[in-house]
Every structure is written in C-alpha cells, then in structure tokens.
Amino acid sequence: MLRSLAATVRTAASPVNAARPRATAAxxxxxxxxxxxxxxxxxxxxxxxxxxxASAPVTADSDTFPRFPGxxxxxxxxxxxxxxxxxxxxxxxxxxxxxxxxxxxxxxxxDQAWCVNAYQHMLTLNAMDLILYEAQRQGRISFYxxxxxxxxxxxxxxxxxxxxxxxxGQYREAGVLMYRGFTIDxxxxxxxxxxLDYGKGxxxxxxxxxxxxxxxxxxxxxxxxxxxxVGVAYALKRAAKPNVAICYFGEGAASEGDFxxxxxxxxxxxxxxxxxxxxxxxxxxxxxxxxYAGDGIAARGVGYGMATIRVDGNDVFAVYNATRAAREYAxxxxxxxxxxxxxxxxxxxxxxxxSSAYRSKREVEDWKVRDNxxxxxxxxxxxxxxxxxxxxxxxxxxxxxxxxxxFAKAETVEKPALAELFTDVYEELTPILKQQQEELHxxxxxxxxxxxxxxxxx
Amino acid sequence: xxxxxxxxxxALATRTAAPARSLHASSALHAAPSSPPPAEGFMPGIxxxxxxxxxxxAALATPDLPKAIVQAGQTTKMNLFQSVNNAMDxxxxxxxxxxxxxxxxxxxxxxxxxxxxxxxxxxxxxFNTPLTEQGIAGFGIGLAxxxxxxxxxxxxxxxxxxxxxxxxxxxxxxxxxxxxxxNCGGLTVRMPCNAVGHGGHYHSQSPEAYFAHTPGxxxxxxxxxxxxKGLLLAAIREKNPILFMEPKILYxxxxxxxxxxxxxxxxxxxxxLKEGKDVTVVGWGSQLYVxxxxxxMAEKRIPGLSCELIDLRTISPWDSExxxxxxxxxxxxxxAHEAPLTGGFAxxxxxxxxxKCFLRLEAPVQRVCGWDxxxxxxxxxxxxxxxxxxxxxxxxxxxx
Numbered sequence: 001m002l003r004s005l006a007a008t009v010r011t012a013a014s015p016v017n018a019a020r021p022r023a024t025a026a027x028x029x030x031x032x033x034x035x036x037x038x039x040x041x042x043x044x045x046x047x048x049x050x051x052x053x054a055s056a057p058v059t060a061d062s063d064t065f066p067r068f069p070g071x072x073x074x075x076x077x078x079x080x081x082x083x084x085x086x087x088x089x090x091x092x093x094x095x096x097x098x099x100x101x102x103x104x105x106x107x108x109x110x111d112q113a114w115c116v117n118a119y120q121h122m123l124t125l126n127a128m129d130l131i132l133y134e135a136q137r138q139g140r141i142s143f144y145x146x147x148x149x150x151x152x153x154x155x156x157x158x159x160x161x162x163x164x165x166x167x168x169g170q171y172r173e174a175g176v177l178m179y180r181g182f183t184i185d186x187x188x189x190x191x192x193x194x195x196l197d198y199g200k201g202x203x204x205x206x207x208x209x210x211x212x213x214x215x216x217x218x219x220x221x222x223x224x225x226x227x228x229x230v231g232v233a234y235a236l237k238r239a240a241k242p243n244v245a246i247c248y249f250g251e252g253a254a255s256e257g258d259f260x261x262x263x264x265x266x267x268x269x270x271x272x273x274x275x276x277x278x279x280x281x282x283x284x285x286x287x288x289x290x291x292y293a294g295d296g297i298a299a300r301g302v303g304y305g306m307a308t309i310r311v312d313g314n315d316v317f318a319v320y321n322a323t324r325a326a327r328e329y330a331x332x333x334x335x336x337x338x339x340x341x342x343x344x345x346x347x348x349x350x351x352x353x354x355s356s357a358y359r360s361k362r363e364v365e366d367w368k369v370r371d372n373x374x375x376x377x378x379x380x381x382x383x384x385x386x387x388x389x390x391x392x393x394x395x396x397x398x399x400x401x402x403x404x405x406x407f408a409k410a411e412t413v414e415k416p417a418l419a420e421l422f423t424d425v426y427e428e429l430t431p432i433l434k435q436q437q438e439e440l441h442x443x444x445x446x447x448x449x450x451x452x453x454x455x456x457x458x
Numbered sequence: 459x460x461x462x463x464x465x466x467x468x469a470l471a472t473r474t475a476a477p478a479r480s481l482h483a484s485s486a487l488h489a490a491p492s493s494p495p496p497a498e499g500f501m502p503g504i505x506x507x508x509x510x511x512x513x514x515x516a517a518l519a520t521p522d523l524p525k526a527i528v529q530a531g532q533t534t535k536m537n538l539f540q541s542v543n544n545a546m547d548x549x550x551x552x553x554x555x556x557x558x559x560x561x562x563x564x565x566x567x568x569x570x571x572x573x574x575x576x577x578x579x580x581x582x583x584x585f586n587t588p589l590t591e592q593g594i595a596g597f598g599i600g601l602a603x604x605x606x607x608x609x610x611x612x613x614x615x616x617x618x619x620x621x622x623x624x625x626x627x628x629x630x631x632x633x634x635x636x637x638x639x640x641n642c643g644g645l646t647v648r649m650p651c652n653a654v655g656h657g658g659h660y661h662s663q664s665p666e667a668y669f670a671h672t673p674g675x676x677x678x679x680x681x682x683x684x685x686x687k688g689l690l691l692a693a694i695r696e697k698n699p700i701l702f703m704e705p706k707i708l709y710x711x712x713x714x715x716x717x718x719x720x721x722x723x724x725x726x727x728x729x730x731l732k733e734g735k736d737v738t739v740v741g742w743g744s745q746l747y748v749x750x751x752x753x754x755m756a757e758k759r760i761p762g763l764s765c766e767l768i769d770l771r772t773i774s775p776w777d778s779e780x781x782x783x784x785x786x787x788x789x790x791x792x793x794a795h796e797a798p799l800t801g802g803f804a805x806x807x808x809x810x811x812x813x814k815c816f817l818r819l820e821a822p823v824q825r826v827c828g829w830d831x832x833x834x835x836x837x838x839x840x841x842x843x844x845x846x847x848x849x850x851x852x853x854x855x856x857x858x
Contacts, residue, residue: 166604200637209636216603217636221627227593228628231600231608238555238582238606245600257620261593268588269597424638425673427697430726430775 089298091342092322093312097371099379108317108324112386118159118179118316119381120395122151122374125175127399128184129347131407132191132205136351140411141191143205147172149314149346152373153278155179156319157341160327161246166232167215168225168247171206172278172347176248180213184403188410195457200424201416223249223256226275230266230336233273237334244330246274246323251340252283254297263304266336274326275301275338278313280345285358301338313341314373317380344371417457498539498569499654499707503845504747509731510714511684517715520684521729524721533715538708541683541716542571542648545690546609548720550579553607555644556694558584560594560611568613569650569709595621595647599629602644602699609694615651615703616660622668629699630674643697648690650706651679652744653796653842658835661706664797664828669701670774670806676700677773678725679743683714688723689771696725705744728777730784734766737790737855740781740807742770745794745843752794752848759849760856773803781807782814789820790855794843799827821858826851 064075094106101107129146136144147154154175161167167176174187186198190208193201199209199217209217216225216232229247236243253259254277266273277297281288294300301308307329311322319341326337344367348355355364381387422429422437429437444451504510511517514533536544550556558572564586566573576584587594591612598608612618618625625647633641653662669675676698680686686704693700731746732753741749746769753765766784770776785791791811793804808823826843834841843851 168600198637198639199635202637203635207635209639211639216640217632219628219631219635221623224596224624224628227596227624228600228603230593231597231602232604233600234557234597235555235601235604235606238557239604257590257592258596258624261588261590261596264588265590265593265597269585420637424634426676426775427633427641427643431779432775 085295085299088295089308089310091310091312092318093315094317094321095315095376095380097376099376099381099383101380106317106321108321110317110320112381112384114159115377115381115384115386118155119374119377119387120399121155121175121179122377123392123395124184124399124403125151125154125178126374127396127403128174128178128187131400131403132188133351135191135407136205141205143351144191145171145206145350146347147175149344149367149373150278150280151175152316152319152377153276153313153341153343156316157246157248157276157323157339159320160323162243164214164241164243165327166229166236166243166245167213168229168232168245169208169215169218170222170225170247170249170253170278171218171220172250173248174206174208177208177210177213177215180210180215182208182210182213182215184406185410186210188406189413192410192413193415194410194413195416196410196413197416200420202420222253223258223262225249226253226256226258226262227265229273229275230262230269230271233266233271233330233336234269237270237272242331244272244274244327246276246327248276248278250283251277251279251281251288251297252286252291254300255291260300260304263301263306263336263338267305270334271336272330272334273336274323274330275306275336276323277338277340278343279340280313280343282345282349282355282359284349284353285355287358296340296342298338298340301340304338306336306338308338308340310340310342313343314371314376316373316377343373415456418453495656496710497654498709498711499656501707501711501744501747503751504708504711504744507747507750509746509750510682510712512714514715517684517717520688520717520723522723522727523688523717527717527719527721530717530719532718534718535713536683536687536716537710537713538680538683538686538704539570539710541687541714542690542704543573543575544716544718545687545694546572546575547578548691549607549609549694550575550583552720553695555605556583556607556609557601558609558611559587559597561587561589561613563611567611569706571648571704571709572611591617591619591621592624595624595629598645598647599624599632599642599699602642603632603640605644607644607694608642608646610645610647612647612649614661614663614706615649615665616663618647618649618665618701621647625669625675625699625701626672630672632674632699634674641697642699645699646690646694646702647700648702648704650709651703652705652707653833653838654707655838656835657706657833657838659832662796662833662838664703664795666701666703666773666795667797667801667803670776670803672774674699675774676725677703678771679703679705679773680771681705681743681746681769682708682712683716685723685769685771687716688721689725691720692722692725695722700725703743707744723771726772726775726777728771728780729769730766730780731769732765732767734764734788736764736766736788737792737852738766738768738781738784738788739848739852740768740770740791740793741795742773745796748843748845749794749848751845752852755845755849756852756856760853763856765852770807776807778807778810778814781811785811785815786818789815789818790824790858791815791819792824792826792848792851792855794826794848794851796828796842798830799825800830802827821855824851824855 132144135141158176158179189196191205207218225247229245233245298308298310311318422433517533518528563572564576598610601608680689757763804825826848
C-alpha cells in the first residue's frame with residue numbers, strides 16, 4: 001500500500017492530462033504571447049536532475065544545455081514565454097463525504113480499535129474545547145482556542161507518527177498532543193496556569209508543551225517553529241535516529257519569512273522534516289484571497305525542490321495515509337516533505353474573536369453539515385458496524401463528565417510558587433536576578449495588603 | 459580634531475616612533491589609493507599594547523587559566539581568527555553533537571574563522587547554509603533543543619537583525635516559557651562586529667545593546683586571542699544561548715601566544731587589566747586598546763594620575779560587582795563604546811553605578827560613545843570614541 005501511495009505522492013503534481021509529453025512540447029506551442037507550461041511532475045524533474053555535475057566539462061551538447069551552475073539541466077529555448085502554473089494541484093482523499101472508500105487501493109487497512117481510538121479522541125477534543133471555551137467566557141481562564149473542523153488533521157497525522165518523532169506545533173494542534181497521550185488534566189492545568197502546569201504558569205492558555213510526548217512548547221510568534229523543526233530534524237539525522245520532526249502551521253503563518261527560510265534550508269541540508277500546513281481558509285479574519293495568490297501552500301514546496309502533497313484535511317484516512325507516506329519518505333530519503341491539508345476553520349480564531357464579523361454564520365453552518373470530518377469518519381465506522389448511536393451517546397456523556405471533573409479539579413489547584421517568576425531565565429539564577437528577587441521580596445513585605453501570595457504554592 | 463594635533467598627541471602618549479600611518483585606520487583612505495584597505499582593517503595601537511600577551515610566560519599568567527593548562531606550558535602564536543578557529547576545532551573534537559554552520563563557513567569563512575574545519579570534521583558537521591539569518595538562528599535553536607551543540611555564524615553583526623525574532627522571542631525564552639521542559643542552551647551565535655576602518659553603516663555595527671535588553675540571552679565580547687578562545691569554549695559549552703561578538707578589526711591585528719590546550723574562561727566576570735586609584739575606565743573588545751592609549755595620554759598629561767582599566771568581557775549578565783567595587787575605590791567612572799550613545803550599554807552601567815555608588819561618586823559618570831548617527835564611512839575617525847575623546851572623558855571626570 002505504501003509503495004503505491006508513495007508513487008501517488010510522486011506523481012501527485014501532474015495534472016489530469018498526465019499522458020502528455022514533457023515541458024518541451026508544451027513550450028513549442030505557438031501563437032500565444034503568453035504560454036502556459038504544464039505542471040511537470042516531480043518524477044520527471046528528478047529524472048532530469050539525476051546526475052548534475054557542475055565540474056564535468058561542457059559537452060558537445062552545449063548547444064542544448066547552457067549548463068549555468070544555477071540551473072544545470074535547463075535547456076535553451078527560442079520560445080519567449082512568461083510561464084505560469086497550469087492547473088491546480090489535486091487534493092488527495094480516501095473517503096467521500098458519506099464515509100465511503102473512493103478507491104479501495106487506498107484503504108489504510110486500520111482495524112476497529114484504531115478507528116474507535118481516533119474517533120473517541122475527536123469527541124474528547126470537542127468536549128474539552130466546549131468546556132474550556134465556556135470557561136473563558138465565564139472569566140475562569142483568560143484565553144482559549146478551539147479546533148472545530150480540524151479534528152481529522154490532528155488525529156490523522158498524529159496516528160502516523162511514532163512516539164520518538166518530535167512535534168513542533170503552532171497553536172491549533174491540541175488533538176495531536178491529545179492523541180500522543182497528554183491527559184485532560186494536563187491540558188486543564190496549563191490553561192489554568194496552576195502549579196501542575198509543566199510551563200509553570202508563564203504563558204497564556206493553549207501554549208502546551210510536553211517533553212515526554214516530544215511536543216515542544218508552543219510559542220505565540222507564528223512560523224518560528226519551522227526553521228527550528230529543520231534543526232531538530234538535522235539533529236535526528238546526525239544521531240542516526242529513524243525519526244522525523246514534524247511542524248504544523250497555518251496557511252497564514254506560511255507567509256512569514258521563517259517559512260521560506262525553513263523550506264529552503266530543509267532542502268539544502270536534507271533534513272527529515274514534515275512541514276504540515278493546516279490550510280483552513282482563514283488567518284483570523286484574513287481570507288486566503290488576501291493571504292496568497294499562488295496555488296495554496298503546496299505549490300511552494302515544489303519550488304523549493306521538495307516532495308509535496310495536498311490532501312483533504314477533513315478526511316482522516318487521507319491525512320493518515322499522506323502523513324505515513326511523508327514520514328516513510330522523509331526517513332528513507334532523509335529529505336523534507338510538505339503536506340498541505342485543506343480544511344475549514346469552523347472555530348472562531350480564538351476567544352478574542354467573533355468571526356461573524358467577517359463571515360456569515362450560514363457559511364460556517366454549511367461547512368459543518370456539508371463536510372464534517374467527525375461525521376465522515378463516523379459514517380465509515382457505522383458502515384462497518386464499528387460504532388452506533390448508543391455508543392456515541394454513552395461516550396459523549398462520559399467524556400463530558402470526565403472533562404468537567406478535570407476542569408473542577410484544575411480550578412482548585414494552587415498557582416505556581418512565586419520563586420518561579422525568576423527561575424529558568426538561564427540554566428542558573430544570575431546575580432542580578434537574585435537581587436531583583438530580593439527587591440520584590442522586600443517590597444511585598446513592606447506592602448502586605450497590596451501583594452499576597454494567597455493561592456500560590458508557598 | 460585636526461589630523462596633525464592627533465598625531466602629535468599620539469607621539470606624546472606612546473613615546474614610540476609613530477607609525478607612518480596615523481593611529482586611526484581610516485586615514486589610510488587618504489593615503490595612496492593604489493591598494494584596497496585590508497578586509498579586517500588594522501589597528502596600529504594594538505601593536506604596542508601591554509594588554510597583549512605576546513610571550514608564553516605572559517600568556518600562562520592569564521588570570522583564571524586552569525592549572526593544568528599553565529603546567530602544560532604549551533602556547534602557539536595565534537591571531538584572533540586563529541584562536542576562534544582553534545576553539546571551534548576543540549569544540550568539534552570533544553563533542554560529537556557539535557556542528558558549525560552559516561554562510562560561507564565551508565570554505566573557511568569570509569574572515570577565515572572556520573578554515574580547515576570542514577575538511578577535518580566533514581560536510582555534515584561544518585556546512586554552508588543558504589543566505590538566511592532567520593533560518594540560521596531558527597535552525598540553530600532547533601538543533602540545540604534536540605540536545606546538540608549548535609555553533610552558528612552570522613556573517614556580520616550588522617546582518618543579525620533578520621534573526622532578531624528567533625533570538626529574542628524564541629532562543630531567549632525557550633527554557634523559561636517551557637517551564638524548563640526544553641531549552642536551547644547548546645546554541646552559540648558568533649558574529650563579527652565593530653569598526654574596521656572602512657565598514658560604513660553595514661560592516662561596523664556594535665549590536666550588543668539590542669540584545670542586552672533581552673533576558674535569557676548572554677552576550678560575550680572578547681578583546682584578544684587568549685580571551686576569545688577561552689570565552690568561546692565556555693560559551694559553546696554553557697547551557698544558555700550566547701551571542702559571541704568578535705571585534706573584526708582584531709582578527710589579524712591582535713596576536714598573542716595562546717595556550718594550545720582545552721581551556722575556558724569565566725563568563726559573567728569582568729577583568730581588571732590595570733589597577734589604579736583615581737578613575738575607573740570600562741570598555742570591551744577593541745575599545746580597550748583605545749582606552750589603554752587614552753589612559754597613557756591622561757597619565758602623561760596629568761602627573762600622578764592613576765587609572766584603573768576594566769574589560770567587562772560579558773555584557774549580559776554583566777559583572778556589576780567588579781565595577782561597583784572599583785568605583786567605590788576611585789569615585790569616578792568613564793565608559794566607552796563605539797555603539798551610539800543613546801540606549802547604548804554604557805547607559806545601563808552608568809545607571810546602576812549612580813544607584814549603588816551615589817555618595818561615593820566625585821564626578822558624573824562619563825560616557826564616551828559613538829554619536830547618535832548611523833556609522834558613517836568617510837567620517838569614521840570623527841565618529842568613533844578615539845583615544846583623544848576618551849582622554850577628554852577621563853579629564854572631565856578628574857577635573858570635575
């Protein structure tokens with residue numbers, strides 16, 4: 001299955017009319033002042049660039065190949081053409097809207113246990129999102145971000161990873177962390193910034209991190225995780241580990257300079273990294289039409305010399321298959337892969353956002369009905385007899401209870417000790433930090449009514 | 459300040475035959491235009507500096523050298539780029555996870571700091587990156603976060619700014635924001651900085667102040683080959699992200715006998731280079747040689763004057779204890795740096811000293827710094843805090 005899938009990955013770039021001959025034929029088309037080059041499949045590209053050798057003497061064929069070091073295998077042409085991409089990269093999917101396999105050869109062959117596990121994680125994520133969103137509205141936590149509509153991007157990709165792969169997220173990947181084993185308690189503790197938060201209460205809610213789950217702590221600046229993921233991947237390669245780094249980011253973050261720096265460096269350093277883009281249509285209020293004019297994010301991967309695939313991000317099996325293929329390729333070839341998962345952000349951007357200000361509620365409801373990743377997956381499972389309404393009701397009731405219990409518990413845990421304000425700036429406490437800690441201590445002693453550590457771990 | 463006046467002042471101060479060229483490299487621009495100025499510039503004052511340890515005996519007397527190194531007694535003549543090269547060679551040789559990367563490092567680097575390393579350790583450990591400082595910094599953070607040792611080179615400190623977000627928002631906060639689950643302590647970022655005689659806006663900057671304002675980063679600026687090797691090895695091995703700013707004019711100009719073994723010098727600790735009782739003079743990097751000459755000039759013109767010269771070495775976290783102790787002794791402070799006056803690091807030192815030594819101070823703290831302009835090419839010799847301007851700072855402190 002994987003080999004055929006990998007082959008599909010290689011040729012995914014070719015448009016529908018894959019039978020046509022190569023670029024030269026297209027370039028020879030006459031008449032138009034602007035010619036359109038067909039999208040050359042990467043297998044064609046890799047054949048053409050099989051053995052570039054800048055030091056080889058220019059052969060007699062130097063009438064055909066200029067052999068500039070910057071584009072060794074480019075051929076001369078007398079045809080003046082401003083080239084544009086022809087067609088749009090296709091979107092790989094496995095299940096249709098009704099949860100039916102479109103092409104049996106793409107069946108991931110996962111069993112009931114796998115499906116139920118992934119599905120239940122989706123429901124758990126939804127349940128947790130519901131409670132914590134409300135908690136913010138009630139002033140119990142300061143901020144929250146939900147993942148409605150993107151459940152398949154989380155679970156499908158997480159299921160394809162190994163525990164020793166390293167995950168660098170953006171901020172809307174809680175499902176990935178959940179799938180890897182982060183508990184509801186651990187999520188809650190971070191959101192409540194309490195003494196059990198691994199981050200010691202230093203960051204806003206949803207900035208999760210977990211060393212034991214190899215999930216690097218989230219930071220707010222967008223795109224910064226991309227070049228870092230390349231460095232992590234390079235370290236994995238140097239240590240000869242059969243693992244990848246995977247970084248998640250939105251289509252908006254892909255406009256940042258760090259995206260370009262990262263993809264380029266991943267290609268030149270041959271780093272085993274998966275760039276996983278959640279293209280959900282919005283960057284806060286900015287629709288994709290204001291974000292880019294090219295063919296999404298996937299087209300950029302090809303430009304950086306990288307294996308690329310666009311997938312239906314609402315299809316958990318498509319995401320799973322693609323991530324597995326990407327991972328297998330990255331480890332085997334020690335090269336990066338770009339996966340663009342198309343989806344729709346049902347959520348508001350965050351609790352600080354009311355998206356009805358820039359899109360109609362009707363549009364959102366339409367997506368929830370028309371193309372719902374959770375519903376599609378459920379339909380698949382039900383058609384196999386692996387799930388039913390009774391189990392749905394029972395699980396939802398139980399998970400809600402568990403989430404509420406965890407929520408109530410997290411609220412009662414005290415905040416981290418005040419000393420943690422000054423620790424971890426460096427590995428060691430520096431003299432000036434010791435002085436400042438002492439100064440704060442004196443200040444608090446002088447004004448006990450104004451400063452209190454009640455509620456903080458003593 | 460006229461050229462003739464500066465020359466005679468110089469002759470008075472150093473008591474040696476003034477070199478045919480003036481003491482400031484940029485006047486070479488007015489000399490015969492036949493050959494281009496050397497890439498690394500030159501710094502004539504350093505040739506006669508007493509701060510330079512040009513004998514094995516002097517080298518082994520370097521404070522804080524490990525006993526084993528002193529006992530081994532082995533030194534080799536090295537300039538600054540050779541000593542930096544030597545430090546990286548040792549780091550790569552003693553730490554399998556260490557890698558060196560940046561623009562043009564594979565062939566040896568534009569300042570030769572990485573010569574021979576790719577051949578010796580392989581292209582997977584010493585390699586070129588594409589032209590992207592934000593990529594270099596981010597990549598280095600990632601490598602370090604995986605527990606490896608990342609030695610990044612930014613080609614000129616003037617070009618570090620695309621990496622500012624990665625360094626300030628990511629590297630500096632990596633450990634703190636994760637509650638110490640993660641860290642990028644294995645990251646060291648080296649960059650050539652400071653005036654070189656002909657660098658203009660974009661090959662002369664001293665960016666230390668921008669980063670000193672960022673908790674979580676450390677900044678180290680070496681003054682000489684012995685210092686550079688020891689401090690760089692310490693920086694590479696310390697589990698904190700460190701920016702290592704090398705005064706580029708010293709790459710060839712500073713030559714010492716450098717201990718050949720593996721040694722580290724302390725980060726966060728200033729060094730008193732010359733003891734004195736009347737005024738504390740503080741600087742770092744190449745400025746120390748200018749200050750040395752300024753002190754010579756002052757001590758000649760003001761008989762009985764005794765100046766104390768301190769190399770801060772680490773800008774962040776800085777050794778306020780040593781400076782405060784000195785000012786409590788002398789009652790006067792002069793700080794000099796090439797970076798512009800406003801918001802420069804002298805402001806931080808001055809502010810802390812006036813707080814901690816208020817009643818002891820006999821004069822306002824003097825800051826002798828670059829003017830608040832971009833670094834000008836043709837006006838460099840008027841821009842930099844040169845020997846005479848530093849002398850004036852000392853004089854003002856003494857005569858207040």
